[in-house]
Amino acid sequence: MVEITPYVGVGKLQFGMHCGEVCELLGEEYRRIDNRYSPGYRLCTGKLNLRFNQDDRLIAVEGSVDAGLCCQGIALAGRPFNEVYKALKALDPEIKADRDGATSLRLGIGLYVPTIKKSKKEPVQGVIAFRKGYYGDSEPD
Numbered sequence: 001m002v003e004i005t006p007y008v009g010v011g012k013l014q015f016g017m018h019c020g021e022v023c024e025l026l027g028e029e030y031r032r033i034d035n036r037y038s039p040g041y042r043l044c045t046g047k048l049n050l051r052f053n054q055d056d057r058l059i060a061v062e063g064s065v066d067a068g069l070c071c072q073g074i075a076l077a078g079r080p081f082n083e084v085y086k087a088l089k090a091l092d093p094e095i096k097a098d099r100d101g102a103t104s105l106r107l108g109i110g111l112y113v114p115t116i117k118k119s120k121k122e123p124v125q126g127v128i129a130f131r132k133g134y135y136g137d138s139e140p141d
Helices: 019-026 080-091
Strands: 004-005 029-035 039-046 048-052 056-065 068-072 096-098 100-106 109-112 124-128
Touching: 019 039, 080 100, 080 109
Parallel strands: 004 068
Antiparallel strands: 029 039, 039 048, 048 056, 056 124, 096 100, 100 109, 109 124
């Protein structure tokens, strides 16, 4: 499992790292996807989507089930949403559920569950860890 450190990073990846540093650290092939809706772009490696700002600095990491992302030892993706939500609510009582999953501004984590309308027991399909200010909640550090 790869630990998310709230507002710091994911495993060895730290928010604010330059794209070149990230690519060197990962040593994986990736493809670049430019974002026409907001400044910045993504690098996709298969398990991870890495979001960078216009200054080529890492601002968010999205992981699939295969990425094995966790927070304080809590496995996040691939488990039923209601179980993960309850565990994260113990860490952040202000976590907010929405139509696609949930977001914790205290932990800098979002859960993606595209089938949540069927049941709260549907598995979490994706996780995003983000830096401060990613959702406009505060100024980035």
